Amino acid sequence: MHTNQSLEHRRDTAVAKAIAYSATFVAARAENAEVWDVEGNRYIDFCGGIGCQNIGHRHPLVVKAIKDQLDTLTHTCFQVTPYESYISLAERLNAVYPGDFQKKSMFFSAGGEAVENAIKIARYYTKRPALITFTNGYHGRSYMGMALSARMVPFKQGFGPFPADVFRLPFPDDFHGVSLEDTKRAFELLFRSDCAPDQIAAIFFEPVQGEGGYNIATKEFIEYLRMLCDEHGIILVADEIQSGMGRTGKMFAMEHFGIDPDLTCVGKSIGGGLPISGIVGKADIIDNIPPGGLGGTFGGNPMACAAALAVMDAFESENLLQKGLEMGELIDQYLNKMATRNSFDCIGDVRGLGCMNAIELVKDKETREPDGELAAKVAQIALKNGLILVTAGPTRNVIRLLVPLTASKEVVTEGLNILEASLEEAC
Ligand SMILES: Cc1ncc(COP(=O)(O)O)c(C=O)c1O
Structure with missing residues (x-):
């Protein structure tokens, strides 16, 4: 033993x-x-x-779904030979995603990949280079993920140089003495001294910062971000890899604030224990990228899609x-x-x-x-x-x-x- x-x-x-x-x-x-x-x-x-x-x-529904899937199909690569469960999962995610617009989804394996692909979509759509991120934010361990993330030791130290055109601004957080006014001043300073708003592709933020210490965004902060994005044609990306999939008592934490981001990254709990992540958001932004522009061998693997569909079923059937x-x-x-x-x-x-x-x-x-x-x-x-x-x-x-x-x-x-x-x- x-x-x-x-x-x-x-x-x-x-x-x-x-x-x-x-x-x-x-x-x-x-x-x-x-x-x-x-x-x-x-x-x-x-x-x-x-x-x-x-x-x-x-969860019994997840275990059954994985077992059933195992008997039929384990992997074909969706981009070579599609299967129904991937399509079904995209439909289910689009259906629960808030916002009065057409939605589309795509799937990957790790959360960090969803973040990488959201950057690609935002840069392709806006034809701009720059990205905004926040103090105490966390978005993964890939090179773009590290560039967006705020934790030096042990996640970043010794791994540089990091990608350029990433600007970090203060995340408003009362308990740690950062006000929304501080954030607004930092944006003004950035626009004046380092990066014009028409060079910014996307703002990445977590509605509740996970790794960063469960700092909860305020409605006023998110409204301000939405206003900036609308005014300057910037893509607003909510990273809900930790806060999403029911963690906050809503399917997406953003529903607590009643404001729609343009793109949302999901991961972690969507797979009920299997590795799957994804992006859901505005179809007109996502569909700018032509066929073949995004993908990966294992993204939205049949076993993971089956598990994720069972997760959705569990949310519905068990309230x-x-x-x-x-x-x-x-x-x-x-x-x-x-x-x-x-x-x-x-x-x-x-x-x-x-x-x-x-x-x-x-x-x-x-x-x-x-x-x-x-x-x-x-x-x-x-x-x-x-x-x-x-x-x-x-x-x-x-x-x-x-x-x-x-x-x-x-x-x-x-x-x-x-x-x-x-x-x-x-x-
Ligand atoms: C908000 C957020 N984004 C991205 C990631 C990266 O996800 P993964 O570790 O699956 O690549 C995490 C992981 O903790 C996360 O909490």
Whole structure:
């Protein structure tokens, strides 16, 4: 029988060091919001493979769809020999995508590929080079992804030079002292000194920043971006790879704000555990690119499309958006109650949108100095106590909760109790 320790040794010998890991155990099986390691120990999973299990591990509809697909077709490459499930998935995604215009979709494998292709579409359509991105934004690890992303260590350091024509502006964020006025001034300065608006192809932003620490955009900020894009013919791209597919209690986080982007990148949870990402958005922008201009061997692979269609079915048949809103409320209430306890002076902020929740840990409530060390300690203790957590934020002082919308209230409450006990122990 394998043990965690023997596998750890084999992993260290055989797997590249750059592939980091946070868990001290090796997973053997998983079900909904729970994971078991190779020694039979159980963990509650508040991470879901970093936001890929919005409908839980091995949802029965997803498992059945994959098994059925396996019996008929595993891969042909859609661009050589198309299949119905890809078309069906595009239809389903277009149908749930908000906005009063014709929509089109296309599929890839990793989230980062969706971002790359959104850049291609925006540059081709506008015939312009420049891209706008924001502080604390994260958009993947490819070269364009790194250029758009804000985290230097360990994602970017040593990998330069990075692509040109990318400009980073402040993401308005009250808790960290950045106002919308600061952002507006930065745009004005950019236009005046470095890049005229008629040179900008696209603005990339996350409605809720994931890696960057669950910073939630305001309606006023998104309205401002929409206004800028309309005025200057810039493409507005919402990266919903982490915030989408029901995570916030709406299919797309942008629905909370009632503003339509031009293109949206999706990934992670759309595949119910299988690798698939995509772009959905305005047909007249997407269809500017002639046949053959975009694609890839595995994009929208039949197994992944089958799984993604099952994810869509689960959202409809199990009323998961509503469940997500209710679960988010339960988590938010619990976290807010925790934050009022005197012994938890270290909780600087509790925030969330729907079921995308976080606590930010600080050394001092007044100065809001981040405490990444404490967050790492909490995650480590939680793991020992049977709860998988993942941190976020530029100094990793934010604990983000990515609870499956399908989890039972009992399991979620058990997980929250472990979080509270771990925080108590770490403090
Ligand atoms: C908002 C956002 N965009 C892009 C990506 C990159 O996706 P992937 O790791 O699947 O390439 C991520 C991954 O965490 C993400 O959260």
